[in-house]
Amino acid sequence: MAEPMIAVRNLNLSFGEDAQASQVLFDVNFEVNQGEIFGLVGESGSGKTTVLKCLAGLFTHWQGELAINGAPLAHEIGRERCRLVQMVFQDPYGSLHPRHTIGDILEEPLHIHQIGQQDKKVCEMLEKVGLSRAYRSRYPHQLSGGQRQRVAIARALILQPRVLLLDEPTSALDVSVQAEILNLLSDLQQQEQLTWLMVTHDLGVIAHLCHRVGVMQYGRLLETLDVEDLLHDRARESYTQTLVSASRDYPRAAV
Numbered sequence: 001m002a003e004p005m006i007a008v009r010n011l012n013l014s015f016g017e018d019a020q021a022s023q024v025l026f027d028v029n030f031e032v033n034q035g036e037i038f039g040l041v042g043e044s045g046s047g048k049t050t051v052l053k054c055l056a057g058l059f060t061h062w063q064g065e066l067a068i069n070g071a072p073l074a075h076e077i078g079r080e081r082c083r084l085v086q087m088v089f090q091d092p093y094g095s096l097h098p099r100h101t102i103g104d105i106l107e108e109p110l111h112i113h114q115i116g117q118q119d120k121k122v123c124e125m126l127e128k129v130g131l132s133r134a135y136r137s138r139y140p141h142q143l144s145g146g147q148r149q150r151v152a153i154a155r156a157l158i159l160q161p162r163v164l165l166l167d168e169p170t171s172a173l174d175v176s177v178q179a180e181i182l183n184l185l186s187d188l189q190q191q192e193q194l195t196w197l198m199v200t201h202d203l204g205v206i207a208h209l210c211h212r213v214g215v216m217q218y219g220r221l222l223e224t225l226d227v228e229d230l231l232h233d234r235a236r237e238s239y240t241q242t243l244v245s246a247s248r249d250y251p252r253a254a255v
């Protein structure tokens with residue numbers, strides 16, 4: 001059988017030391033296949049973002065095994081990891097350098113990885129995310145929230161990663177632009193057959209994009225299930241059923 005694109009095995013992580021240590025991930029296990037979109041859901045503080053940050057190399061003191069396409073990830077982040085795994089953050093306001101132009105922001109990863117044809121690649125990537133090449137000379141504060149998130153997505157994709165990690169990619173955006181960004185993400189995923197792991201609170205986002213879902217509570221993965229089973233009340237765990245019904249009662253509340 002083919003290796004999963006993402007493998008998370010017995011992932012544990014604590015913050016602090018000795019008596020002050022607080023464990024936030026407990027033996028988290030799941031796999032995501034090539035081309036699949038896997039959603040992580042669960043209440044605030046359950047550890048979803050922490051799992052993404054371990055895979056992205058933003059936390060390095062985890063224990064367990066992480067692998068991309070069968071190759072184990074080292075704890076320290078290297079250049080190769082950046083080419084394999086990229087992350088899009090929730091807040092497009094905070095994630096782009098305010099004094100760099102959009103052109104600089106998109107060229108920087110190409111420069112670091114010594115990839116040629118930078119100008120051409122930046123223009124192609126802008127076009128892919130629905131922005132004209134005129135945006136290259138603009139600064140982040142001159143863009144709308146939706147346009148900034150398009151730039152953040154372009155920056156994440158410019159190195160052609162195998163895996164994209166998305167942390168609530170639409171929740172900081174105005175409701176009117178959320179659907180635009182979701183449609184863009186969905187188109188890009190189909191074109192590139194990328195593997196995605198995304199954190200979301202929004203049942204609508206899960207229904208629109210995800211194939212399978214992992215449900216987290218208190219740092220543990222309670223169950224994984226197909227999105228169809230989640231949406232049709234076929235979850236095994238009563239916690240999952242409660243999350244889904246809470247989200248139906250309050251469509252924009254936490255799932």
Ligand SMILES: Nc1ncnc2c1ncn2[C@@H]1O[C@H](COP(=O)(O)OP(=O)(O)OP(=O)(O)O)[C@@H](O)[C@H]1O
Nearest residue numbers: 015016024042043044045046047048049050051199
């Ligand atoms: N750098 C850190 N230092 C100490 N504790 C942290 C740190 N980052 C996260 N935590 C703790 O880890 C736990 C899990 O946080 P995490 O951000 O992964 O939750 P989450 O499920 O993504 O929540 P949300 O949906 O609110 O983003 C929380 O209790 C949080 O306080």
